[in-house]
Amino acid sequence: MTRPPEDRDLRDTALDTGQEPDALERRLARIWRTPPGLVNALSTVDHKIIGRRYIVTAFVFLALGGVLAMLMRLQLAQPESRFLSPDLYNQVFTIHGANMMFLFAVPVMEAMAIYFVPLLVGTRNIAFPRLGAFSYWVYLFGGSMLWIAFILQMGPDVGWFAYVPLAGPQYSSGKRADIWAQMITFTEISALAVAIEIVVTVLKQRAPGMSLDRIPLVVWAWLVMAFMIIMAMPAVVTASSMLILDRLVGTHFFNPAEGGDVLLWQHLFWFFGHPEVYIIFLPAVGMISTMLPAFVRRPIFGYLPLVMALLTMGLLSFGLWVHHMFTTGLPRLGESFFTASSMAIAVPAGVQIFCWLATIWLGRPAFRVPFLFILAFFFTFVLGGMTGVMVASVPLDTQVHDTYFVVAHFHYVLVGGAVFPLLGAIYYWFPKITGRMMSERIGRWVAGLLFLGFNFTFFPMHILGLQGMTRRIYAYPAEMGWGGMNLFVSLCSVAMAAGFLLFFIDIFRSARHGEPAGDNPWEASTLEWATSSPPPPYNFVRIPVVTSASPLWDEKGSLPVVSGLAVNRRELLITGMGNATPEVRETSPQNSIWPFFAAIATSVMLVASIFTPWAVVWGAIPLTITLIGWFWPRGTPEDDS
Amino acid sequence: MMASRFALLAFLALLAGCKREEREARLAPPIAEAQGAVLVMPNGISGRPHDVIAAQGDAFRNNAYQLSQGKRLFEWFNCQGCHADGGGASGPALMNGWWRYGPDPVSIFLSIRDGRPNGMPPYRDKLTTEQIWQLTGYLQTLGASTASLASTSRNDAMHSRPAENRAPAQAGHTTRPSP
Numbered sequence: 001m002t003r004p005p006e007d008r009d010l011r012d013t014a015l016d017t018g019q020e021p022d023a024l025e026r027r028l029a030r031i032w033r034t035p036p037g038l039v040n041a042l043s044t045v046d047h048k049i050i051g052r053r054y055i056v057t058a059f060v061f062l063a064l065g066g067v068l069a070m071l072m073r074l075q076l077a078q079p080e081s082r083f084l085s086p087d088l089y090n091q092v093f094t095i096h097g098a099n100m101m102f103l104f105a106v107p108v109m110e111a112m113a114i115y116f117v118p119l120l121v122g123t124r125n126i127a128f129p130r131l132g133a134f135s136y137w138v139y140l141f142g143g144s145m146l147w148i149a150f151i152l153q154m155g156p157d158v159g160w161f162a163y164v165p166l167a168g169p170q171y172s173s174g175k176r177a178d179i180w181a182q183m184i185t186f187t188e189i190s191a192l193a194v195a196i197e198i199v200v201t202v203l204k205q206r207a208p209g210m211s212l213d214r215i216p217l218v219v220w221a222w223l224v225m226a227f228m229i230i231m232a233m234p235a236v237v238t239a240s241s242m243l244i245l246d247r248l249v250g251t252h253f254f255n256p257a258e259g260g261d262v263l264l265w266q267h268l269f270w271f272f273g274h275p276e277v278y279i280i281f282l283p284a285v286g287m288i289s290t291m292l293p294a295f296v297r298r299p300i301f302g303y304l305p306l307v308m309a310l311l312t313m314g315l316l317s318f319g320l321w322v323h324h325m326f327t328t329g330l331p332r333l334g335e336s337f338f339t340a341s342s343m344a345i346a347v348p349a350g351v352q353i354f355c356w357l358a359t360i361w362l363g364r365p366a367f368r369v370p371f372l373f374i375l376a377f378f379f380t381f382v383l384g385g386m387t388g389v390m391v392a393s394v395p396l397d398t399q400v401h402d403t404y405f406v407v408a409h410f411h412y413v414l415v416g417g418a419v420f421p422l423l424g425a426i427y428y429w430f431p432k433i434t435g436r437m438m439s440e441r442i443g444r445w446v447a448g449l450l451f452l453g454f455n456f457t458f459f460p461m462h463i464l465g466l467q468g469m470t471r472r473i474y475a476y477p478a479e480m481g482w483g484g485m486n487l488f489v490s491l492c493s494v495a496m497a498a499g500f501l502l503f504f505i506d507i508f509r510s511a512r513h514g515e516p517a518g519d520n521p522w523e524a525s526t527l528e529w530a531t532s533s534p535p536p537p538y539n540f541v542r543i544p545v546v547t548s549a550s551p552l553w554d555e556k557g558s559l560p561v562v563s564g565l566a567v568n569r570r571e572l573l574i575t576g577m578g579n580a581t582p583e584v585r586e587t588s589p590q591n592s593i594w595p596f597f598a599a600i601a602t603s604v605m606l607v608a609s610i611f612t613p614w615a616v617v618w619g620a621i622p623l624t625i626t627l628i629g630w631f632w633p634r635g636t637p638e639d640d641s
Numbered sequence: 642m643m644a645s646r647f648a649l650l651a652f653l654a655l656l657a658g659c660k661r662e663e664r665e666a667r668l669a670p671p672i673a674e675a676q677g678a679v680l681v682m683p684n685g686i687s688g689r690p691h692d693v694i695a696a697q698g699d700a701f702r703n704n705a706y707q708l709s710q711g712k713r714l715f716e717w718f719n720c721q722g723c724h725a726d727g728g729g730a731s732g733p734a735l736m737n738g739w740w741r742y743g744p745d746p747v748s749i750f751l752s753i754r755d756g757r758p759n760g761m762p763p764y765r766d767k768l769t770t771e772q773i774w775q776l777t778g779y780l781q782t783l784g785a786s787t788a789s790l791a792s793t794s795r796n797d798a799m800h801s802r803p804a805e806n807r808a809p810a811q812a813g814h815t816t817r818p819s820p
Contacts, residue, residue: 087665
């Protein structure tokens with residue numbers, strides 16, 4: 001090394017001479033920034049850029065899935081409709097479901113985490129940022145594969161949970177079910193990658209002083225979600241790989257004729273599938289717990305019970321999966337056990353609701369748009385929870401299984417429980433991401449249209465279900481007498497679509513012409529509001545020190561900060577798991593194009609393996625090359641503590 | 642230039658892929674009718690299918706779903722009752738590449754639809770034209786001498802006859818079966 005040692009380890013304290021007031025900012029910006037240009041855009045590892053892409057992509061998938069939903073409503077608006085062919089209808093409902101669950105709901109929650117976890121815990125970048133870049137590309141390619149397949153009429157048509165034997169080799173000819181299984185593989189890879197980043201960031205990169213009881217609730221929720229992803233996803237990885245193997249090379253995992261077991265599929269899928277609902281739901285309630293204080297002007301009531309509720313729900317959700325299988329002829333004892341556990345999860349959910357009600361009760365609510373979404377959540381989610389307790393009981397479930405009652409129920413919990421809080425969160429954090437406010441006036445319309453549109457669309461479906469209308473039918477005869485209600489549902493769905501349209505319009509408008517927001521437009525208490533909007537590439541000029549659970553409220557004047565981090569390379573602070581005491585200074589990876597190449601190699605391998613098993617063998621070669629490029633040592637000495 | 646040519650090729654390949662997975666559960670009546678309008682030689686052997694078959698990309702040969710439907714009908718209508726599985730019983734084997742009435746699709750179609758004098762019953766009143774074409778397509782893959790990209794679904798249970806999507810049938814059967 002020819003450079004003098006102090007040049008290699010230039011600290012921010014060295015710049016405190018006061019000669020150049022913004023020397024520190026300029027240096028940090030130079031080190032952390034993503035230079036312009038296509039290659040640089042593809043190589044960036046900035047969690048904010050990746051997070052933003054992730055969020056935008058997820059919302060594009062939401063819009064596409066919404067279009068499919070409207071197509072289905074158009075088809076069902078009248079009896080014996082010929083608008084969609086049965087085959088197309090099968091593809092449409094399958095892709096609507098798979099898209100919403102795997103390409104929108106789970107990824108968007110991860111996406112929000114990628115953007116906000118580092119800001120909320122006060123660090124400069126997410127842990128393993130290259131993994132995040134890789135995850136995004138894999139997600140994008142996997143999602144595109146599904147939609148391209150759909151355009152080519154190769155869309156999966158076996159339902160979003162692809163039960164065997166329908167999805168098996170005998171009953172699903174062609175490549176449709178393989179597309180489904182591989183799409184799952186794509187999302188698994190990307191979700192697992194993000195989950196690992198979140199766990200490490202939350203546990204090891206919190207700002208000093210942010211002990212476990214000062215972590216913002218939404219970060220707790222993301223942490224639980226990440227652990228759930230790590231524990232639940234392997235089940236579906238196994239399942240989808242076994243399905244692919246059954247179809248491609250003739251293994252017989254799910255083939256009863258050769259000693260396989262079709263129910264095994266349902267167990268594996270729902271062992272993942274049920275926690276998945278909570279993977280979506282927990283971050284959403286976390287968002288509520290974090291947003292609520294800003295709108296009632298007081299800290300959240302019952303921090304500890306809320307954290308406990310998150311953990312309990314995370315844990316319990318792994319013990320419920322069999323309630324999706326009540327009609328498969330299980331032994332009584334099994335049914336009773338899973339009924340009990342399904343009902344038990346209503347307890348922590350109830351605890352949460354009461355904590356929020358107490359928070360609102362004790363505060364002075366300001367009815368801004370995010371708060372309206374929180375209220376919409378309350379109403380809708382409680383209704384969904386009630387029908388949830390209903391379908392948790394075996395006799396009722398046997399009656400309404402696979403009817404529109406179930407369709408209504410899960411839309412109440414998913415849209416009410418996750419989408420409403422998420423939209424509230426978008427209104428809440430949009431100013432942080434773009435530096436501009438979304439329109440309060442349009443926002444009220446959006447909230448109103450969505451709330452009313454949603455309830456009028458989905459509530460009647462309960463009744464349709466009780467009247468016997470089964471899900472996944474592409475047409476029904478006029479004599480069934482479901483026509484009137486279906487027409488009403490379809491008309492109301494237009495209101496919902498209008499609400500979403502307005503939302504997207506508002507996003508586009510506000511991103512350009514919204515009112516400038518300032519650093520902390522809601523006068524909220526968490527760390528992300530301590531930096532500028534949008535945050536600089538390095539997030540914080542100096543890493544803050546946290547002294548309470550509501551740092552920005554309790555440290556009115558200015559936050560205490562850490563000094564002594566290097567300013568000539570990307571460096572962040574690693575802290576202890578429990579009390580967040582500073583441990584070491586650690587380098588954060590540079591931008592790199594290799595994650596992008598690795599994602600391309602992975603995608604080519606996965607797509608080709610739909611057609612031939614040899615793709616796995618030959619595809620491993622380019623993949624290995626890209627991974628070698630990715631992990632090539634940088635040649636700089638390791639850092640010291 | 643290269644790139645655009647490549648893109649065009651990729652696009653064409655994709656379009657071909659498109660037909661490969663197309664499924665129509667309810668044929669429009671005029672199409673169904675046209676499928677039955679085959680031009681036949683006076684001796685009832687060979688002829689020309691209606692143009693609509695080609696217009697549909699020869700779906701009964703190239704579309705996995707259509708082939709699978711044919712396979713299902715083959716079992717449902719107990720064709721192996723007389724044709725057995727590869728061996729041939731009262732009827733010919735159908736999968737050795739040897740056809741009494743010629744290998745072209747129209748002959749096979751006619752054999753099924755109108756029956757044949759030495760004991761093949763007509764299925765005109767039992768199957769729709771589309772189903773007869775599906776059977777025809779399926780039978781052609783049974784005795785195919787070249788591998789095809791589209792294949793039927795695979796049985797869960799053990800196959801009692803050689804699998805359809807194996808390497809070309811000729812490999813096993815090269816001699817004419819004794820009558």
